[in-house]
Amino acid sequence: MTATIQSPRSGKIQPKYRRNGGSKGNFEMLAWLFMRLSGVVLVVLIFGHLTVNLLVGEGIHAINFGFVAGKWADPFWQFWDLAMLWLAMLHGTNGVRTIINDYAEKNATRLWLKIVLYAATTVIIVLGTLVIFTFNPCPVANGVQLPGGFCPAP
Amino acid sequence: MSAELAEPASKIELPAGVGGGGEIPSFDVTLRVRRYNPEVSEDATWDDFKVTMYGTDRVLDALHKIKWEMDGSVSFRRSCAHGVCGSDAMRINGRNRLACKTLLKDLDTSKPITVEPIKGLPVEKDLIVDMEPFFQSFREVMPFLINRGHEPTKERLQSAEDRERFDDTTKCILCAACTSSCPVFWTDGQYFGPAAIVNAHRFIFDSRDDAGDMRLEILNDKEGVWRCRTTFNCTEACPRGIQVTQAIAEVKQAILSRKI
Numbered sequence: 293m294t295a296t297i298q299s300p301r302s303g304k305i306q307p308k309y310r311r312n313g314g315s316k317g318n319f320e321m322l323a324w325l326f327m328r329l330s331g332v333v334l335v336v337l338i339f340g341h342l343t344v345n346l347l348v349g350e351g352i353h354a355i356n357f358g359f360v361a362g363k364w365a366d367p368f369w370q371f372w373d374l375a376m377l378w379l380a381m382l383h384g385t386n387g388v389r390t391i392i393n394d395y396a397e398k399n400a401t402r403l404w405l406k407i408v409l410y411a412a413t414t415v416i417i418v419l420g421t422l423v424i425f426t427f428n429p430c431p432v433a434n435g436v437q438l439p440g441g442f443c444p445a446p
Numbered sequence: 447m448s449a450e451l452a453e454p455a456s457k458i459e460l461p462a463g464v465g466g467g468g469e470i471p472s473f474d475v476t477l478r479v480r481r482y483n484p485e486v487s488e489d490a491t492w493d494d495f496k497v498t499m500y501g502t503d504r505v506l507d508a509l510h511k512i513k514w515e516m517d518g519s520v521s522f523r524r525s526c527a528h529g530v531c532g533s534d535a536m537r538i539n540g541r542n543r544l545a546c547k548t549l550l551k552d553l554d555t556s557k558p559i560t561v562e563p564i565k566g567l568p569v570e571k572d573l574i575v576d577m578e579p580f581f582q583s584f585r586e587v588m589p590f591l592i593n594r595g596h597e598p599t600k601e602r603l604q605s606a607e608d609r610e611r612f613d614d615t616t617k618c619i620l621c622a623a624c625t626s627s628c629p630v631f632w633t634d635g636q637y638f639g640p641a642a643i644v645n646a647h648r649f650i651f652d653s654r655d656d657a658g659d660m661r662l663e664i665l666n667d668k669e670g671v672w673r674c675r676t677t678f679n680c681t682e683a684c685p686r687g688i689q690v691t692q693a694i695a696e697v698k699q700a701i702l703s704r705k706i
Binding site: 304305309318323390394395397 | 629633673
């Protein structure tokens, strides 16, 4: 009876553990930095948002369509909400991206989850930006004012 | 001649209570050991061993007793057995520790003590894992002194402050307790892992070393320091008490300050 002795395994690394080439560029570093910076800015933006909407003046009872319309008539609040939208979406998306990277076990799963994530992010950012800049509190269609009740009758 | 070599009598009068251990309490403990032998079965199983141990015994002593007196096929690595060589890192009651530094009396002996191989590395047999991916990451950060200056005729001197800068990370014994406790490493084994970063840190912050930039560039990889999620598992697992997560954070900051 013959026995085969396997060649020494020292120095051999299972394919799963092999890193295929280094990634050039600083994307991961910038993503890491963005998370910290956007997080700090978001704390200010979100607590400012909550204070103005829920605490100042009549507080929570003042919130209605007209309140929002009034805020978005001011470029300052337009910029505030735009910054909040973009930073929150990119911050959250990057967070979910790292979670997908960490938890997805197959490359195909990883790819598809990220496609869904990026598609959802794009839709929300584009739609939100559009709403902030094209918001019209008194929409008129075919010369007839649409119901809303906040605008003076023409 | 040989009679003269007998141990001389003690010149110090010791009270009866001092010197020479008193009786050490013994207790029964069950070790639940993860068994895996690819030549017999693809599946790993648990084996229980009931042993009588003493208050001075460590988990490693219990494993020895099992291997030497009950089941010789139980396989594990150990070399120095005194917490220096880093061979016997294993998962004891769900935590990565050195079997030779964990006293049985410090564990809950009323329940079986589970002993498993460290996670995230391929198991070869019982408690033995393939450490090669771990050492590959270690090699990649170039854990050796690189100095571009002329070779000095005497030793390279360094101030006590400069030495203190990286003192913590010199303690690493490469037992892999940290890397195999890292949830990011568990997912796909691509992450360099805390141990490689700790050993890079040891040279990056060494004033005598000139290749810090090269090491920082290596760890700026997408599988490098940026995959650290600061869960502190590594710091908790380190049997040498190295502040691993802090070392990783310092490397992150070094990369940032170099780039920006």
